[in-house]
Amino acid sequence: MKGPTASGKTALSLKLFERLPVEIVSVDSAQIYRGLDIGTAKPDTDILGQVPHHLIDIREVQETYSAANFFQDAAKVMSEIHQRGHIPLLVGGTFLYFRAIEQGLHQLPEADPTVRARIDQRAKKEGWSSLHRELSRVDPETAKRIDENDAQRIQRALEVLYLTGKTLSSHFFKSPEGLKMHFLDLTLLPDSRDELYNRINRRFDEMMTQGLLEETQRIFNTKELARNSPAAKIVGYRQLIRFLEGDYDLATAIDRAKAASRQYAKRQLTWLRHQSAGAQCFFDQDRLQPAKIVEWVKKNLRYNRV
Template identity: 50%
Template sequence: MSTDAKLPPAIFLMGPTACGKTDLAVHLTRHLPCEIVSVDSALVYRGMDIGTAKPDAATLKRAPHHLIDLIEPTQNYSAEQFRQDALRLMAEITGRGRIPLLVGGTMLYFKALKEGLDALPEADPELRAEIEARAAELGWPALHAELARLDPKTAARLKPTDAQRIQRALEVCYLSGEPMSALFARQQAEPPPYRLIEIALIPSDRAALHARINQRFAAMIEAGLIDELRGLRERFDLNPGLPSMRCVGYRQAWQFLEGEIDAAGLYATGAAATRQLAKRQLTWLRGWQGAVEFDCLRPDLAEAVLGYLEMRLAE
């Protein structure tokens, strides 16, 4: 028996937004001794339910999820924090004789868990304030252009308007004297002490996934996304630069409340941003090593994935 085979199993269930991960995960918990650990950077926020497609109370009662509703929308949650929390929970779940089922679409979190993260320089408030002041004067696209000179690999995967990540990448360059991409490239793989069974849900028809995304975003608006954000703005000291308010859907809802877009623009830009998110997630998944792919559109998806997992768990 190999060393890997002696390790306790853990399941990664990865896929783009609107591919059906939650429904599939709940189905799996009915047939396997699994506990769900959310791998989603938006579900950590309390009160952000509609725009994150957070499982409803009935679903959570049937299949409790770890790592949701952790923090307020004014707070931050990092990939390293996720890794620490997830490893602790996985140990507890395994200790109960059950199987950790990690489900989500935040691929950086999956990467952090599987490989670890390089020790990047800690945030420097003074430097961040300086970067923000320059952005206010020149605009984030100009700072993105500067990042492209200092760290072309990181700049290539960021939008010129992605303020949070541009700021962090520039901060790392200034503090370390090296590009963030170079620091990541040097990191040593630190696999968790589990036999990972990795599944990627990939749509055979991108247009069909886009139709799901469009329908779901329309349903979020109908369910009260605007009222949800209005209530959050009344309860908390929020601003559009917070990570929580940069989540897809909330960013566009904020623009609507500020009168920058109308109802038609809210739907159009929100659905388009969600489609772009799915595209980025699929780009991550295409380069992911070790995952078995399943078509998320196949009618027998639940049965097929369950059968595969039962086979792998019996090994």
């Protein structure tokens, strides 16, 4: 189940759990981090205790996690789910991870602290937008999928280039090493982009009410974590860290976090438009009728226990 942020994926996945023998596999590069609960819209502890979820809370905020890591972890988890006689329900909006399991990946290099430090130093002097322009010249296919202020993804794309001499986009390919499984592709889309943006704004306000600022302050409690940990680059946390460091007032940080979330959703919608040929799309009115989606799954899924 793919969809942009705030499209209702979590709520629908829980409805499907009530009606089908599924276990949920998170396809979300932010929900892997322990402690980042509010800002990643992670299911609450009651839901996690009642509904099987996988690949949530598997890394500390200072640890890196790549598409290759996800490929390996997802393959293992999905195999175990099948062995229990259940169906893996992959849910999320990190489309690079979906692409990895559907099409396969070349072996990418591990993170190199020295190279990353060099890139970070350049970013401090030149700005991430300058490094994004460099990436656009050498790897336009990757650059067009990355916002000019998305520090984590710009850094990784340049790191792969510097370490291998090859662009990140050249490492993706349709491969016999991809997961040999039948994927039923269900995509959630908003009725309108404006409505999605309004939901994003409302949800961020709710997160602030729930204690997102306090969560940010508690998790990123040292200058090293706030400035250098991979998780500190996640939308929402990144802007609130800037407030805590005195770069923005709170209202500005909130406005910038909402704007960055909307930009992220726009990129997700663009990706879905270009990469989801053959997917079954459901819209907001469909999401409110889960029985309709369940019937479609039962009709199309190659699984004799549904």
